[in-house]
Amino acid sequence: MPQITTETKGVFVIAVTPFTDTMAVDTASVDSMVDFYYDKGADGLTILGMMGEAPKLTQSEALDITRQTLMRSGDKPVVVGVSAPGLAAIEELTKAVMDMGAAGVMVAPPGSLKTDDQIFTYYQNVVDTIGTDVPVVLQDFPLVTGIHISSSLLGRIVEAMPSIVMLKHEDWPGLAKISDIRNAEAKGRRRLSVLCGNGGVFLPEEMERGADGAMTGFAFPEMMVDVVRLAGNGEMERAQDIFDAYLPLVRYEQQPGLGLAVRKHTLAKRGAIASATQRRPGAMLAPKAIAEVERLIARQTRKLEALA
Template sequence: MAADPLAPGVWGVVATPFTESTQDVDLASLAKLVGHYRRIGVTGVTVLGVFGEAMRLSAAEKRAVLEVVVETADLPIVVGASSTSPAPVTEEVELATDVVGDRLAGTMVQVNTPDPELLATQLNALHAATGAGLVVQDYPLVTGVSISAADLASAVEQVESVVAVKAEAPPTPPAIATLTARTGVPVFGGLGGVGLLDELAAGSAGAMTGFSFPEGLKACVDAWRRGGYQAALEAYLRYLPLVNFEAQARVGLAIRKEALRRRGLIAGSRVRAPAPGMPESLEKQLDRHLAAVENVEN
């Protein structure tokens, strides 16, 4: 399996919708959401990441999600591995390669150690076992593991199968600058797009993150390519209040899924425990943010 670098642009991170009554995976809503990503012209989609609540899905549910995504849109796919220990990560990557096949652009694995030599050894072993290209995600808020940008670059330099890095350890712009200068591997920003403008200025290849208006991420990245910082700023300004609103700690996932529901892209906004739902006190403000963006979109 080839380990070609990920193409630059916007890789839409896909939520996993659940039914309101039983909290089963809502495959019809999932297909509708993925179809929307295809229509707006994203570079590819990222499935079973943190936004996809992969850590709260069974193996059978993960397989079902991947099958629907493959059937719905002819797009390159990055598949997340939610585990951090080598054995279960290998199993998750094997599932991705089995279901997605030639459409698999990469499997996203978490940094699980601050030791660059050990990290490189583990990544090389994972590729040897699965043949998959690797997207290395540095997300200490989720894993509890912190690694310096220099040490992460050192690890990546030793692993030929790395197809991208997803930098989500604040401050992301200097980390992206270090990683792009040292590795030559495409580096994508995340964290809901809060730092997208600064990440692009630091050399980011684009965005790989969840946002209820992925059109905004694409508008920003496309404008950057056409006209640099000023053009990207003008394209992104209209979305920034909603980006900031969705970035609220603990409830950001629930806010984003509710925004997708109100857009008509998924039928329900339930999140699985222990993630908290969106507080009722935020509903009016969410309506304001959505109306502001939709007025511009229309």
């Protein structure tokens, strides 16, 4: 299976973790979900992320899900989230998933870091611990981690740690950071693949700023695939039109504390997974919220038909 590099582009969908109504891992839905994402045009997957309910899994479950996803993905690249409070856990999980054939690992900084030097040292320790041969995705998600990585600090990290090949860009506001990255590269700094998160809310603008694609979840991954493809071909107006048709549902899915429930409900409605169940803590959508989602999906369908 290919590994991610500084040239990696496209859409890597952040996969949900399917559970049965009794909150057991739904292995049948893992397969159907993987098939669904690739059928909709995904270039790869990222599993065991924050929206994949990774903290709610046992180590054994995490390894089983990784093994099954990799087997189902064939030659498609799969990145595995290995963020953990301690380096020993990161090292153990990284070794296991890379031995299985993962394309790389994703690491978010722990919230205990306070200074730029601490953040820099943390990533240096991660790289030293897991080995410089493992491709790393740096997850920059300050809204959740509370860790703010400035453009200058990111530059220090990129220059010092070549095995960090990709940025999962989820800063908000963060469009200027993409411009900073590409401007630094134009002046001679090594290239960094930039795939963007935040549910795709800013995807057209991110692509215009020089992003390489998306690494995020949305229950209609074909939107992200189309926007990335069209933007890459220079068809920004068409990309924006497609994005606009999905925007109300993208916005609704971005609600803090509710977004995963919306995503899982929609994926279940589309047949990707059998149940919208989340593991506790996590709730199903209330009837009123379900009605709102259904109305937004119906409006989205009409808008897409008008664009066809």
